[in-house]
Amino acid sequence: MLQVYNTLTREKEIFKPVKEGEVSIYACGPTVYNMPHIGNYRTFLMTDNIVRTLEYLGYRVKLVMNITDIDDKTIRDSKAAGISLKDFTDKYTAEFFKGLDMLNIKRAFAYPRATENVDGMIELARKLIEKGLAYEKDGSVYYRISGFPDYGKLSKIDFDNIMIGASVDVDEYDKDNPRDFALLKASTPEEIERGICYESPWGKIRPGWHIECSVMAMNSFGPTLDIHTGGVDLIFPHHENEIAQSEGATGKPFVCTWVHGEHLIVEGAKMSKSLGNVFTLPEVVEKYGGEVVRFMFLSVHYRKKLDYSGAFAENAKNNYMRLKEALDNLEFALKNAGDESSPGDLETLESLPELETQFRQALEDDFNTPKALTVFRELSRISNLYLEAGKNREVLKKVYSFYRQFSDVLGLFTNAGKEEIPEEVVRLVEEREAARKNKDWETSDALREKIKALGYVIQDKKEGPNVKKAEES
RNA sequence: GCCAAGAUGGCGGAGCGGCUACGCAAUCGCCUGCAGAGCGAUACCAUUCCGGUUCGAAUCCGGAUCUUGGCUCCA
DSSP states (O other): OOEEEETTTTEEEEOOOSBTTEEEEEEOOOBOSSOOBHHHHHHHHHHHHHHHHHHHTTOEEEEEEOBBOOSHHHHHHHHHHTSOHHHHHHHHHHHHHHHHHHTTOOOOSBOOBGGGOHHHHHHHHHHHHHTTSEEEETTEEEEOGGGOTTTTTTTOOOTTTSOOOTTTTOOSSOOSSTTOOEEEEEOOHHHHHTTOOEEETTEEEEEOHHHHHHHHHHHHHOSOEEEEEEEGGGIIIIIHHHHHHHHHHHSSOOEEEEEEEOOEEETTBOOOGGGTOOOBHHHHHHHHOHHHHHHHHHTSOTTSOEEEOHHHHHHHHHHHHHHHHHHHHHHHHHHHOOOOOOOOOHHHHHHHHHHHHHHHHHHHBTSOHHHHHHHHHHHHHHHHHHHHHOOOHHHHHHHHHHHHHHHHHHTOOTTTTOOOOOHHHHHHHHHHHHHHHTTOHHHHHHHHHHHHHTTEEEEEETTEEEEEEOOOO
16 A cells, blocks of 8 residues: 655655556656756656656556746856757756666656747636736736635745745836746846747746646646655745646646655755755766666655765665675576576575565555665575575576566666676686686786776686676776 | 754664664675685664653654754755
């Protein structure tokens, strides 16, 4: 039974999709104006984990993730870069997808762009005006918060008691209420000059940020969807506003379960440019490898802050390597296992289904990947232990299939065992084996060095040498 | 001002009602021609503080202290 923590109720709830067996998920995607950092990817990975878990549990899942390719920052920075908005955002959209691949994040069903859905936004704005929930002022359209009594139900913010910060929209536009937010913004002369504008009943405009998600989510799934994900920082105002727009227009519940990912911090502090502690994904992947980064994210529950540091990353890497090593050893043993018909180890075989139950229960408990990893580690321990004791093919196969099942759900070790060993290395290994047979240790050791220089390591085993690519660093 | 989260061994860091993981560092053993790599094991053996609930709490509740975060663009 899957339980998911819902930000709307602040409780773990038994998950039940609107449509039996099918789950609709909308995820807030990137604003493509610079290299996404590892914190962004932590949230994207959380969504990936949710998708994979749901699929593992037998649901058909449809994920839609938006790409914000028009907003203040994209407009500002494309101008600074001296290129068109589209060229600029295309570049960072490509980077975003590269990052997904680095982390082995599965592609969503669709990635709608804000710029491709402006018609829908104008339509939604029109509808909200009709309902008295929005108004036009100086060519911009604003949402009227006072018309939506549920405003604040997601963030639970008590608007009477909080500071209205000095910066509460010191927009040059006048609004009825300082918290009213823009649905459509009147184009500036500069935007018009650059062709970044759309015709609307209220003149030339460009879309606001909040309205795009309402439109793209409802275009994809209709008025009500099962799950909406995003970072905790989006709870207010972004998601609060999405609810106001969507439910204001349709009168139906917009999202059943809101799932928010906690932030990644760096050595106890928030990532910020001023502290110089913002890490982009390629930087970190370069250092530790994509799978280690994925593992690192999985090792902390998504609702807890992840405190990134060198020590933490090293730790994750070690833990990851142990798990991977066990898989390598298993695959090697399987390759070399004979067909002897010994009965195999019943104790090992019997422990497997129980482990799978624990593994599934961990993920069913609000996508608890750290707990699932603990179970995975136990499987790896059992596997290693068995390799010391016996090499029965049937047992190995069984253990291997569980290992693969776990790793697939977690999105790990996708390419393990599939790397091709270069011919040159294979030849050197053969030469070394010949030398070893002749007890020519000098030659053998020299060859091992040579192989190492090529980036491959050898493990001498009873069955023969196991060659694999050395981990970088 | 208002709100929230967190405090775990030598270190990193999971667990979130009953053995405490796991990794690093240390020690021993296995494997090996040896080394690396790999595997097993040992030891140390911690849960910020004060109360409460419970047969039993790191885990639930209250309070204190400290730390961080949000209330404004933000994953």
